[in-house]
Amino acid sequence: MPRLSNSTGIAALPVVLITGGIIMEIVIALAVVAALGSSNSLSLRAGNDALMVARGGANDAMIKVLRNKDFSSGGYAVTMDSKTATVTVTRDQPAVGQTTIVSTATIIGRQKTIKLIVDIDPTSGQVGIVSLGEI
Secondary structure, three states, rough: OOOOOOOOHHHHHHHHHHHHHHHHHHHHHHHHHHHHHHHHHHHHHHHHHHHHHHHHHHHHHHHHHOOOOOEEEEEEEEEEEEEEEEOOOOOOOOOOEEEEEEEEEEOOEEEEEEEEEEEEEEOOOOEEEEEEEEO
């Protein structure tokens, strides 16, 4: 049997260390990508939830205006599923006979605002939507 030299084990050591280092870099990169993906998903969900709560607040104010054409409020809170929208209703804005509804919700640092302008006929009380959009 041929005799092996004492240096054959030493040559394998750098190969094992380099291979282990490359594997560790790949694992760390995958962990970072997974964490960023999770963070973006949470942020997107918070934004969507805030938008839905703000829309709910605007709908609540619209119902109040439909029931009472003279309804106005400097600000009130609408709570839905432990989430809150702050709603303001301003009469004769931006023009006489129009009412502006602004509903804002903030969830996990994501703020969404809905602005709704309705036209109210003074004699019949009929309400029509002039504009609706996210600010």
